[in-house]
Amino acid sequence: MAKRKLLPTLSSATASLLLHGKPLSSSTSPAMEKLAGQTLVLDVEGDLLRSESVFPYFMLVALEAGGFLRGLVLLLLYPLLCCMGGNAAMAMKVMTMVSFCGLRASRFRAGRAVLPKWFMEDVGEEGLDDVMRTAMAAMRRVVCVTKMPRVMVEGFLKEYLQAEVVVGKEMKTMWGFYTGLMEEVDDDEEEEGHGHGFSSSLELLQHDHHLSHCCKQEVYLATREEKSRWSPSALPARDKYPKPMVFHDGRLAFRPTAGNTLAMFMWLPFGVALGAARLAVALTVPYRYSTPILAATGMSWRLKGERPPLPGAPGGRGRGQLFVCNHRTLIDPVYVSVALDRQVRAVSYSLSRLSELISPIGRTVRLTRDRDSDGRVMARLLDRGDLVVVCPEGTTCREPYLLRFSPLFAELSDDVVPVGIAVDTAMFYATTAGGLKCFDPLYYMINPRMCYTVQFLDKVDTTPARERKTPSTDMANLVQRKMGDALGYGCTMLTRKDKYLMLAGNDGIVKNEDKKNTLLHSSSEEPIISKKKIS
Numbered sequence: 001m002a003k004r005k006l007l008p009t010l011s012s013a014t015a016s017l018l019l020h021g022k023p024l025s026s027s028t029s030p031a032m033e034k035l036a037g038q039t040l041v042l043d044v045e046g047d048l049l050r051s052e053s054v055f056p057y058f059m060l061v062a063l064e065a066g067g068f069l070r071g072l073v074l075l076l077l078y079p080l081l082c083c084m085g086g087n088a089a090m091a092m093k094v095m096t097m098v099s100f101c102g103l104r105a106s107r108f109r110a111g112r113a114v115l116p117k118w119f120m121e122d123v124g125e126e127g128l129d130d131v132m133r134t135a136m137a138a139m140r141r142v143v144c145v146t147k148m149p150r151v152m153v154e155g156f157l158k159e160y161l162q163a164e165v166v167v168g169k170e171m172k173t174m175w176g177f178y179t180g181l182m183e184e185v186d187d188d189e190e191e192e193g194h195g196h197g198f199s200s201s202l203e204l205l206q207h208d209h210h211l212s213h214c215c216k217q218e219v220y221l222a223t224r225e226e227k228s229r230w231s232p233s234a235l236p237a238r239d240k241y242p243k244p245m246v247f248h249d250g251r252l253a254f255r256p257t258a259g260n261t262l263a264m265f266m267w268l269p270f271g272v273a274l275g276a277a278r279l280a281v282a283l284t285v286p287y288r289y290s291t292p293i294l295a296a297t298g299m300s301w302r303l304k305g306e307r308p309p310l311p312g313a314p315g316g317r318g319r320g321q322l323f324v325c326n327h328r329t330l331i332d333p334v335y336v337s338v339a340l341d342r343q344v345r346a347v348s349y350s351l352s353r354l355s356e357l358i359s360p361i362g363r364t365v366r367l368t369r370d371r372d373s374d375g376r377v378m379a380r381l382l383d384r385g386d387l388v389v390v391c392p393e394g395t396t397c398r399e400p401y402l403l404r405f406s407p408l409f410a411e412l413s414d415d416v417v418p419v420g421i422a423v424d425t426a427m428f429y430a431t432t433a434g435g436l437k438c439f440d441p442l443y444y445m446i447n448p449r450m451c452y453t454v455q456f457l458d459k460v461d462t463t464p465a466r467e468r469k470t471p472s473t474d475m476a477n478l479v480q481r482k483m484g485d486a487l488g489y490g491c492t493m494l495t496r497k498d499k500y501l502m503l504a505g506n507d508g509i510v511k512n513e514d515k516k517n518t519l520l521h522s523s524s525e526e527p528i529i530s531k532k533k534i535s
Contacts, residue, residue, distance in 0.1 A: 101180030112155035114250035275445035298449035325419035327391035407472035
């Protein structure tokens, strides 16, 4: 009976397409008040995403979850996929097979940690505003339909767009590994009731065996011309995201279309050689000479504002200076040292031996996450007259947000110098949550171009916190707000644990570490994000 109610819709849409040369326009979509209490069915590829090709998303899975060799195989098959333009279903099967075959199902986190960023930046602003935000306020539930494997899109749709049901094909597994084959799964969760579908193609109705329970009235089709006029919901419209995207993982800093991916593979041999040369210059040439040499190769940095006055030479009678900076990559302290033209002592909770070996500022002081012990270590460095750099966020964040600051630094010195750090890379991110951290500096080095921006802010008097007249947490929040205002970043109460639970499925703690000392600044508060203008 449900199918009979759906057939008139199919007939009218087909007739409109044949007689008038265009499908039913989304401009004729019903008033939202008439849709209250009903089900909204959205075609992910047709109604939400602006791109007509899903190849970049499978390339992301191939590269981030499978490696460069798997990505190269998928790229070599791209001409064949183009020849299958008339058989999109077969092309989808080929991309799925290459991207997923042999991946361990229990370790697949790209759908939750990597792909959401790229999905969100591909969502049309009109699709986000007119369909998702307005409709979700009036609908009882939202059902999203996709032709891609459900494991790729479910994390994004449920986490960021609050979709209640995601209809898609499941990946077959054998002995815990993906076989690369997809299978249809009947979804019995859908309740009978009236609903409306939004799409740019009648292909949405290929899933009618899933949708017959909810699409009983009309299907509204957005034309290709209308989609071409959609504006991307990218960085300038970040404040329109239904949920702020603070964390994401993966090495690629660009959208891997076929052309971009080909350029990356052509660059890699040159990038590795150039990265080795850059590293040799950074390790052997003094800052004042290495800076112009590296800038000529595309590895630049700039100082925003004035350098702060510095205390006497290390080891002298005067006390050292504590620099507090936000954490973008492992080499933040290196650029603080470059900007000051002085050696600094960086303190860190964990650092690979390889990263220490190639560091141009010497050995990093390791912390233990024991508050008293770490406080004594940093105080001893300051008493020796050293310039100490600390990143109180405890972990890196790529997006324009600041994580919660650990308050320990406010109790160690009479004043601190906040340092705002911004990083721009062209090809690879120099951070990872689920990959090998020892390669982070190397990925930074092989970028075609990159730029570090260092901004020293006015000193903040932390005497009240040191003398226990003011809670150190209030002082830490004050420094965070000052840094956020200077950078144009949003301030959050999210912590290292929140990041790793979302991206890697663990708390981000070294295995041999005592569990009771896991987080120096863990918080039981609800995450709070203050929106600020992105600079």
